[in-house]
Amino acid sequence: MAALAYARRHRRPLAALAAWSAVEALHTFATGYALARALDAGFLAGAPRTGLAWLAVAALAVVVGAFGTARTYRGIAALVEPLRDTLVRRVVTRALYDGDGGAVSRLTHQVEIARDTFAGLLMVTRSFVFTAAGALAGLFLLAPVLLAVVVPPLLLGLALFVATLRPLARRQEAYLAADEALAKELGLLVAGLRDVAAAGAEQVVREGAGARIEQGRRTADALARWSLARAGALAVAGRLPVVPLLAAAPWLLGHGVSPGALVGALTYLTQSLLPALQGLVHGLGTSGSRFLVVLRRLAAAPPEPGYGRRPVPPSPSAPALELRGVTFGYGAHADPVLREVDLTLPAGGRLVVVGPSGAGKSTLTGLLAGLLQPWSGEVRVAGVPAGSAGAPARRVLIPQEAYVFSGTLGANFGYLREDAVPQAEVTAAVRAIGAQALVRRLGGLDAPVVPGELSAGERQLVALVRAYLSPAPVALLDEATCHLDPAAEERVERAFAARPGGSVVVVAHRAGSARRAEKVLVMDGPGTVSGTHEELLARSALYRDLMGAGEGSHPPGAAGDADGVDAVAGPGLAGDGGHVVAHGSVRQVQAAGDLADGGALGGQ
Structure with missing residues (x-):
C-alpha cells in the first residue's frame, strides 16, 4: 500500500x-x-x-x-x-x-x-x-x-x-x-x-x-x-x-x-x-x-506531520520532575557523577542548576531528557519515566548550541507543533522571548533562514521561540542563554517561568539565574544539595562561593561561622589583606607573623 x-x-x-x-x-x-x-x-x-x-x-x-x-x-x-x-x-x-x-x-x-x-x-x-x-x-x-x-x-x-x-x-x-x-x-x-x-x-x-x-x-x-x-x-x-x-x-x-x-x-x-x-x-x-x-x-522512526507530535497530557497531580535515588556514571568502573540524588519539582515550578565545570550539570540534563539511563534509581518527567516512549512529548530540550534548519523563520518556530501555529500565538512568543528585532531583520515569518548567516545568539533565539511554542510541559534549558546578554537572559527565563502550564529547568552560568529561581540545585558530586537561594547561602559553602564569583566579591560567611570568614577562600574578601585562608578542619585568620614569607604579602 x-x-x-x-x-x-x-x-x-x-x-x-x-x-x-x-x-x-x-x-x-x-x-x-x-x-x-x-x-x-x-x-x-x-x-x-x-x-x-x-x-x-x-x-x-x-x-x-x-x-x-x-x-x-x-x-x-x-x-x-x-x-x-x-x-x-x-x-x-x-x-x-x-x-x-x-x-x-x-x-x-x-x-x-x-x-x-x-x-x-x-x-x-x-x-x-x-x-x-x-x-x-x-x-x-x-x-x-x-x-x-x-x-x-x-x-x-x-x-x-x-x-x-x-x-x-x-x-x-x-x-x-x-x-x-x-x-x-x-x-x-x-x-x-x-x-x-x-x-x-x-x-x-x-x-x-x-x-x-x-x-x-x-x-x-x-x-x-x-x-x-x-x-x-x-x-x-x-x-x-x-x-x-x-x-x-x-x-x-x-x-x-x-x-x-x-x-x-x-x-x-x-x-x-x-x-x-x-x-x-x-x-x-x-x-x-x-x-x-x-x-x-x-x-x-516516528512520522512527522507538521514537524511535531501531540503530547499525552500529564496527570494534574504529577510533579514536573522526580529523581528518586538516582546514581549515574560514565563507564562501569568510573566514579559516579551523581550519587543517590533525590529531587522533586512540582508542576509549574522553576529549577536552576548550578555548579563548577564537570560537576554533572549536563549529565543531569541528559538524564532528564532520556538521553542517558541511570545506573540505579528512577527519573520521571511529568509522571512518566524519562526513557519511555511517552516522555519525548512531555519535555523539550534547548542545548547550548541549538539547531536551525534551512527554511522559513515561521517553519523553524513551529517545528515542534503538530498543527499550524496561529500567527497571533507566534507573535506573542516572539515578544515574550524578545526576538522581535531578529524577525524584523530577516523580513518577517515567511523570510528564508540561512543558518550560517545567523549569529550564535540569533540561533539561540530561534530555538527558544520554538521551545516556547512547544506543547511539551517541561522545558530544559542547558545553558541555552549563554550567547545572550544578562538582560536578554533574564527576559527568557521569566518568559519560560510564566509559560502557561509549563515548568522550566535552567542550567545556569550566571548568578542572577539562581537568585530568580524558586529552587536551586547545587551540583558538587557527593555534596549535591538543593533549596532556595537563601537556604543555600546558609548551608552550602560552594554555593556562597559561586554566588560571590558571579558578583565579583564574596558575600559574608554563614551565621554559624564564629570568625565570620568565608568557607571557601578566594580573592576580594572584605578586609582581606591577602592572608585569609581555609586551614584544616577549622577556619582561622592567620597572623602576619605566622606566614613564611612576609615580603610576598607586602610586609603583612
Missing part, C-alpha cells in the same frame, strides 16, 4: 520513465527481428542489399535505444531523491525526539543503502520488464511456437528465484541489526575511552566489542551462503532455455521455422534476456532484500 501511495504521488515521473524505457527497449526488439529478416530475406535469399538494410535498421535502433537510456536517468532521480529526503527527515526526527543511539548508522549507512538500492531496483526492474516485453514480442512475430520452447524454463527459473527472496531478506535484516548494534557499541566505547583506560577495563571492553564484531561476521556469512541460490535460479532462467531451443532445432526447422528466426531467437536469449535476467536476479536478490529490510527499519 505504501508503494502504491508513493507511486500515485509521483505519477508524472513514473509515466516519463515508462515512456523512455519503451524507447530504450526498441533496440531489444529490433536486434533479434532485424537479424532474422537480414538472414531470411537478405543473405540466405541472395539479396545482400536487403540484408544490409535490415542490419542498418538494427544499428539505428541501438542509437535510438541509447538515447532512451540516457533519458531514463532523469526519471530515476526524480523518484529516488524524494525518497531519500523523506527517510533523512524521519531518521533525524527520531534522533531528536527519542535520543536514538543507532541514528548514526541509520543516517550515514542505512539511508544511503535505501537510496542506492531503490535506484538500482528501478533500473533493473524497468530494464527486465521492457527488455522481456521486446524479446517476447519479437519471438512471437518470428514464430509463435518459439514461445512454447523458451517460456517454460524462463518461468521456472524466476519461480526458484522468488522462493529465495524471503530467506535472503531475513539474513539481510540480521546483518543490518548487527551492524547497527556494533555502531552503537563503538559510539559508547569511544565516548568512554578515558574511563576505560582509568579503570583498566581494556580486556572487558575488548571482549564485548569483539563479540559484536563476531556477530556481524556470522550474519555476513549466512547472507553470503543464501546468496549462492541466485546463481542456480539464474542458470535455470537465463541459460536453460537455450538447451531446449537447440535440441528442438531440427523439429522447428521442419515445421516452418526459418533459419533466420532460429538465429533471432538465440539472439534474444543470449543478448537480451540473459543480461536482463542477470541484472534482475542480482538486483532483487541483493538490493531488493536490503531495500525492504532497511525501509522497514527506517519506517520505525
